[in-house]
Amino acid sequence: MLGMVKSLAETLRTMARKPVTIQYPTVHREIPVRERGYPLLLWDSEVGEPFCVGCHACERACPTECISVIMKDNPLAAEGKSKRRKIVDQFLLDYGRCIRCRICVETCNFSAIAMNNTWDGQEMSRYDRGELVMDLEQLLAKSRAGGFTPWVAP
Amino acid sequence: MSALETFFDNVWVDALWRLLAVLGLMVIVVLALTYVERKFIGRIQMRLGPMRTGPYGIMQPIADMVKILLKEDLRPASADRIAFELAPFLAFVPVFLTLLALPFTAKWDVRVLDLGLLYFIAVSGLTVLGYIFAGWASDSKYGLIGALRTAAQLISYEVPLVLAVLALSMLAGSLNLLDIVEKQGRVPFIVWQPLGFFLFMAAAVSDLSRRPFDVAAAESEVVGGPWIEFSGIRWSILYALTEYTNMFALCVLGSLIFLGGWDWPLGLKWGWWWQLALIFTKTSVLILVVMWVNATFPRVRVDQLMSLCWKLLLPLAFVQIFLNGLILVYGWPDWTFLLTSGLGLAAAGYIIYSVIPIGAPSRIVVRGNA
Numbered sequence: 001m002l003g004m005v006k007s008l009a010e011t012l013r014t015m016a017r018k019p020v021t022i023q024y025p026t027v028h029r030e031i032p033v034r035e036r037g038y039p040l041l042l043w044d045s046e047v048g049e050p051f052c053v054g055c056h057a058c059e060r061a062c063p064t065e066c067i068s069v070i071m072k073d074n075p076l077a078a079e080g081k082s083k084r085r086k087i088v089d090q091f092l093l094d095y096g097r098c099i100r101c102r103i104c105v106e107t108c109n110f111s112a113i114a115m116n117n118t119w120d121g122q123e124m125s126r127y128d129r130g131e132l133v134m135d136l137e138q139l140l141a142k143s144r145a146g147g148f149t150p151w152v153a154p
Numbered sequence: 155m156s157a158l159e160t161f162f163d164n165v166w167v168d169a170l171w172r173l174l175a176v177l178g179l180m181v182i183v184v185l186a187l188t189y190v191e192r193k194f195i196g197r198i199q200m201r202l203g204p205m206r207t208g209p210y211g212i213m214q215p216i217a218d219m220v221k222i223l224l225k226e227d228l229r230p231a232s233a234d235r236i237a238f239e240l241a242p243f244l245a246f247v248p249v250f251l252t253l254l255a256l257p258f259t260a261k262w263d264v265r266v267l268d269l270g271l272l273y274f275i276a277v278s279g280l281t282v283l284g285y286i287f288a289g290w291a292s293d294s295k296y297g298l299i300g301a302l303r304t305a306a307q308l309i310s311y312e313v314p315l316v317l318a319v320l321a322l323s324m325l326a327g328s329l330n331l332l333d334i335v336e337k338q339g340r341v342p343f344i345v346w347q348p349l350g351f352f353l354f355m356a357a358a359v360s361d362l363s364r365r366p367f368d369v370a371a372a373e374s375e376v377v378g379g380p381w382i383e384f385s386g387i388r389w390s391i392l393y394a395l396t397e398y399t400n401m402f403a404l405c406v407l408g409s410l411i412f413l414g415g416w417d418w419p420l421g422l423k424w425g426w427w428w429q430l431a432l433i434f435t436k437t438s439v440l441i442l443v444v445m446w447v448n449a450t451f452p453r454v455r456v457d458q459l460m461s462l463c464w465k466l467l468l469p470l471a472f473v474q475i476f477l478n479g480l481i482l483v484y485g486w487p488d489w490t491f492l493l494t495s496g497l498g499l500a501a502a503g504y505i506i507y508s509v510i511p512i513g514a515p516s517r518i519v520v521r522g523n524a
Contacts, residue, residue, distance in 0.1 A: 004451070004506070011198050011450045021202040 028119050033151045036100045037121020039113050041091060041136070042150065043143040047082050049074070050140055051112035054088035058104035058113060066097035067104060093139055095124055096132040106153075114150030116142065172264045176253050180399050185215040187398040191445055198449045222394075225386035230293055233383065237291035242384070242391035245284025249396050251277045252403045257331055259416045259429035270331040271323060274407055275316055278361065281396060282308040285370070285380040288392055292383035300379020303456060304370040307360060310463035311367070315357035317471035318350045322411055324478045325491070331407075335415035342414030346491035349474050349498040351412045353467055355440075358404045359447055360463070362397060366451035369459055401441060409436035462506075470502050 022029050044051050054071030072089035076082035104113050115121070120142060126132055142148050161167060189204070192214065196203030204211030229238055255270045255277075257263035267273050282304050289301020322343055326334040334343075344351045360367040371379040381393045409415060413436045416422075416429035454462065477494040480486075 007450050008446065011446065014200055015194075015197045017200055019197065019202045020200050021205075023202070023205060 031117065031119065031122070033117050035115070035117040035121075036102055037116030037118065038095050038098055038100060038124060039093065039104055040116045040121070040142055040148070040150075041088075041139040042112055042114055043140050045144075045146070047076065047084075049076060049082060049084070050088055050136070051110050052088040052091065053084055053086045053110060053112070054091070055086075055109065057107045057109060061103050061107040063101060063103060064097045064099055066094040068092040088136065091136040091139060092133055094133045096129045111152070116148075117151055118142075118148070173254075176250065176264060180250065180253065180395065183402045184395055184398045185219070187401065187441070188218060188394065189215045190441075194442065194445050195449050198446070219390075222386055222390045227386045227388060228383070230383050232293045234291040234293065237287050238383075239388075241284050241288035241291055242388045243284070244287050245281050245396045246391050248277050248280035248284075249399045249403060253399065255331070256403060256406050257335075257410070258406070258433055259426050260332070260422060261426060262430070266330065266332050269329045271319055271329040271334070271411070274403075275312075275319060278400065278403070279308060279312050281400065284392065284396070288384065289380035292380075294383055296376040296378070297380055297382045300370050300372075300376040300382065303376070304363070304380060306456070307363075307367065307370055307459060310460055311357040311360035311467070314353050314463060314467035314471045315361070317468070317475060318353035318357065319411070321350050321471065321474040321478050322347055324475070324482060331410055334411050335417050338414045338418055340418065341488075342412060342418045344412045346488065347412070347474070347495050348492070349470060349495040349502065352499055352502060353471050353474070354408060354412065355443070356467060358408065359444060360459070361404060362401050362444065364444060364448040366447070366454045367459055368453055369456045372453055401444060402437070405437045405440035405444065406433070408440050409433060413440075466502065466505055470498055473498055
């Protein structure tokens with residue numbers, strides 16, 4: 001009987017507590033800075049071009065082969081505005097194949113690619129798989145708009 | 155006498171509008187209670203409960219109703235067709251009949267019967283017939299086992315329930331619900347009969363197939379029992395409408411006979427809205443207690459339920475009747491009711507504490523290998 005009274009009191013105490021529910025689509029849980037969202041390319045705002053030089057390091061390292069890169073001569077370097085002699089021409093990243101393993105970020109020599117640690121890198125449902133293949137513009141857009149701080153391994 | 159009054163004076167018209175009023179009350183009660191239960195249990199489990207439909211999910215019962223009405227009405231090919239289609243009504247009609255005999259305030263009632271208490275207990279027991287029909291007709295082993303469990307449960311708890319109510323009516327000297335409420339005066343019967351109240355609530359929880367006594371519907375054992383094969387509107391009549399109205403009716407009865415109904419503590423001079431508020435509050439408290447118990451305890455086994463009902467509740471009910479008779483015959487003062495009944499309740503508590511391991515897992519003794 002004592003146990004019964006105790007358990008009744010316990011449920012009543014639990015009722016007085018704040019519910020743990022987060023009403024997901026309207027309220028977003030805060031996600032940690034180390035969250036591995038889908039990878040993004042970073043924008044060098046000082047020069048006005050991507051950090052990526054199109055060196056194919058990530059393309060070769062990617063275990064699911066979801067990255068394709070094409071390199072070109074940098075027109076800004078010819079004008080003397082940039083130190084990068086080569087620059088990325090096209091960059092295709094298939095979010096449908098990406099397993100978010102972070103190997104591309106690890107292998108990048110220029111810290112030009114980072115995992116998206118915001119909610120934009122989470123909600124990726126599309127009606128067509130083709131829409132998940134991101135091109136250079138889409139990959140750069142978030143960093144270019146500013147306010148995106150990637151987590152850098154210490 | 156105006157034309158309208160003459161119209162309502164007609165026996166048939168009078169009966170019809172009263173029945174319709176009770177039906178409307180039932181629908182409102184069911185809609186409200188489904189919402190309240192989901193919210194209440196949600197909070198107990200640190201959830202929010204329904205939140206999306208309307209502000210604070212207030213439209214959830216409406217959404218549920220629409221969903222249930224639009225659902226396909228399935229019937230197994232091997233089901234006994236007549237019994238299957240009759241079963242929901244057989245379960246629902248007795249609950250409807252119990253509401254007809256309940257007074258809600260001193261003036262608001264459909265019909266107050268002289269043997270109202272007896273009528274209520276007798277008719278509410280008939281609901282189980284509907285469940286047995288349902289379990290038998292659905293031609294499913296789970297349904298049948300659930301139905302037989304319902305029947306076994308009924309004969310176990312109905313006896314202590316009747317005896318507890320009988321002990322109470324000894325005090326009131328009447329089976330008329332109006333008389334019982336008037337008789338309580340300044341002191342509700344729960345004070346004189348705590349053991350009787352405990353027996354009544356235990357039997358009520360059992361009647362409603364709520365945890366810890368939901369062996370008939372046990373999801374993890376018989377997957378819903380008698381209503382396993384039912385869907386859509388039939389399921390809602392058999393389960394939601396019947397269960398929630400039954401809960402409401404039993405809690406109204408409990409607040410009438412144990413908590414002083416509309417009379418305590420304000421008396422009759424305050425007008426009908428105060429009486430209605432009082433009965434509403436008391437009924438709500440009892441309903442919340444039933445839901446609270448439901449959310450707290452794990453299910454007992456069938457044999458544990460049987461032994462609890464036959465070995466504990468039944469003897470205690472007899473003890474209560476015997477003590478009441480003794481006190482009434484010798485004319486001892488009123489406080490002896492409280493003393494004896496309270497001692498009986500303490501004894502019940504001790505026996506449950508020492509014999510049945512409900513809610514006290516630490517007391518389960520693990521014996522070594524025999």
